[in-house]
Amino acid sequence: MVRVKICGLTTLNDAEISVKYGADALGFVFAESKRQMKPKQVWNIIRNLPIFTVKVGVFVNEDPDRILDIASYCNLDAVQLHGEEPVNHCKKIAAHFKVIKAVKVKKRPVYSDFEPYSEYQILLESACESGGSGLTWDWDKLPKKMRNGSVIVSGGLNVQNVQKAISSVNPIAVDVASGVEIKPGIKDHKLIKQFISRVKGIKL
Template structure:
């Protein structure tokens, strides 16, 4: 199981995440309280080890600006969190993570229209796109045949609930931001605890088996 720590704004936060074992770091270039300037992100990304992948988060941004920032910062992935179309995603010519806000079961139907590297399912935003810090109904994901090996689960994850999320959904990656913060800042202790919980989850003792009935995937242990 891999971990993405999103909303990185400082070298200290990035260092804490890397030291704790994060696999992806997210940098928000859209309107957000965690927004970072491309120049600042460039400095942080320059110091990352090769195995830690950088992700730039954009919301309904122009193709030209996304490509400009991607080139400047040397991003590994582009995360699109707005109303970007499948055609727009394909036109970027970059590795894509497409985010989808899940309110009800039918919101998952649109995933099949996109050809991207990862599909991120998240809680609906409140003030901004995504980042509400509140989990959505994970049971909605169990009624659909989803690309598990390309699935990123986000939305209100914490050290206290991430094991339950993994047991229910078994995503490829779990994505956390506010769940590892204290007073709006990345907390090294919370980051370490969260990643340890994910990385030490007893996968071998609780292997997931799936059976398909009536077009649904049922996860049993």
């Protein structure tokens, strides 16, 4: 079954609702953005969540040592690198935490775009400046070699299009932020419920 990551969370209530409806992973953004959180804020949320829920910290071109410090302090399970981080930074962090590497999908993507990060969990994002933009990318142009049930699909997903994304890419998981929001950082609980139900094919 395809897993669901709800990203850009800023409140305990939204995090708990996401878990209640079946989210497999929760994302907290430490990079500068409309959804940016401070380590203390994230720690206060995570300490109240079930241990089985995967907690992911999102960083953009941050110093690896600072990432490791924050990840340890907040008790994160995984680190998502959403910038132009070199492979050696990924390797350093991967010695301590699971690494999810976001790769921006070009108009005509080829396998070599993704190959440098093949030993990490790859998240496919639209080619814009940052995540949570609400912009999609052409799922049908993804190289067939990438449609092997191992990637995470992100970028403009919502209740209306997530099934098409899944059927086109065959991902291991889908990642949503703006598609289940009232405004940046504030989630719509009804949309979270509908999105997870649509992905998992179950009535909630």
